[in-house]
Amino acid sequence: MGAKATGEACAVCGGRTWVLERRGDVAMARVCACSESCSVCDGRGHVLVEREAVFSQKMGPRLYEVMEPCICTRRRRRVALFNDVGLPGVVSHASFDNYRAFNEAQDRGRGVAMHFAHQYVKGGTDAKGGPAKGFILSGPVGTGKTHLMAATLAHLVLEVGIRARYVEISLLYATIRRGFQEGKSGGEIIGPLSDVEVLAIDELGKGRGSPFEMETLDELIARRYNAGRTTLFATNYSLEPERKALRTPSAPAGYRTTEDARNTAREAELLRERVGERIYSRLCEMCTFVELPRDTPDRRRTRQEMDAPMHHAPGGLRSAGR
Structure with missing residues (x-):
């Protein structure tokens, strides 16, 4: 007897009727086995419903009977839409529930993304009828920015x-360059990205x-801005309006590694400087800004350090990590 027949939630999909999984390097969805057979339409894919019309x-x-897609048809369509995202x-299982916040800023980031996803109205308008405002997450690597974007998109789709x-912006640049070699224009590749909701x-x-790169980015954002499309962003660069004084990393007096210098310079870089004033100005209007502190832990690194086995040098002495 199936989960639906017993009234219990499916152990595989948890009652969602669809499953997300990793296939190669992309996240994919499929209809769960518990919902492959539809008892509502008996596999026809459509149902007759009564609608009042004049x-x-x-x-x-008067009341009229009209043909509408069954819920199973809508489910298959949404699964197909997700597979085009x-x-x-690596983020196929990302959700708001399994996002772990280490500080208040991360918790706020989760709240902003979750509120956006749950309040979003199909068509991309806010309560006043204007374009729905997206969000931009800024923070160091490994702090869950892509996780939150993935959870948001999964809910929306x-x-x-x-x-x-x-x-991913650098992969988009590479795709356009390959397109040039195949005789395609950048506009042919940017076009679908400009129109998607x-x-x-x-x-x-x-x-x-x-x-x-700057012309490509400017064209993409300008197209979406002018069309009133909703756009979400994630970046490693600071959203601060002005450059702050460089912080000297903790190191022995008179000693500073090349990596220390690189990290310090990277932390001081501003998104405004990376994308230019024109794009940054539009981001201010298009998005809610959320900045995660520079000392937010790298989740991937923390997980690796917790899971890594202890290695011992010969003679029982622990080997020192570099």
Whole structure:
């Protein structure tokens, strides 16, 4: 007897009727086995429902039977939409429930993303009828920014039923360059990203800052800004309006590694400087800003250090890590 027949939630999907999993380097969805057979339409994919409508002022409102897609058809459509999002496989199981916050700022970031996802209205308008405002998450590597973006997109696509896409900005640049070799224009690749209802751009500010990259980014954001499309961003660069004084990393007096210097310089870089004033100004209007502190722990590194076995040198002495 199936989970639905017994009234119990499916142990595989938890009652969601769909399953997310990693296939190679991308996140994919599929209809759970518990919902493959539909008892509502008996596999026809559509149902007859009664709707009230007025086709004649003389007759007034009347009830009519109309054909509508069954819930199983809508489920399959949403699964297909999710499989077009392009989320990385590493975040296939990302959700708001399994996001771990180490500080208040991360908890706020989760709250902003979750509120956006749960309050989003299909069509991309806010309560006043204007474009729905997205969000931008800034913070060091490994602090869960992509996790929150993935959880947001999964909810929007599978629960709300919208079209969404995810792009990592440096991979987008590489895709456009390959397109040039195949005779495609940058506009042919940017076009679908400009029109999709919600677009998530990861690693904003990454790259060499070449004219090609800046022009590509400017065109993409300008198109979405002008069309009133909702866009989400994640970046490793600070959202602060002004550059702060460089912080000297803790190190023995007179000693500073090259990596220390690089990290210090990277922490001081501003997104405004990486993307330019024009794009930054538009981001201020398009998004809610959330900045995670520079000392927020790297979740991947923390997990590795906790899971790594203790290695011992010959003679029973522990080997010192570098």
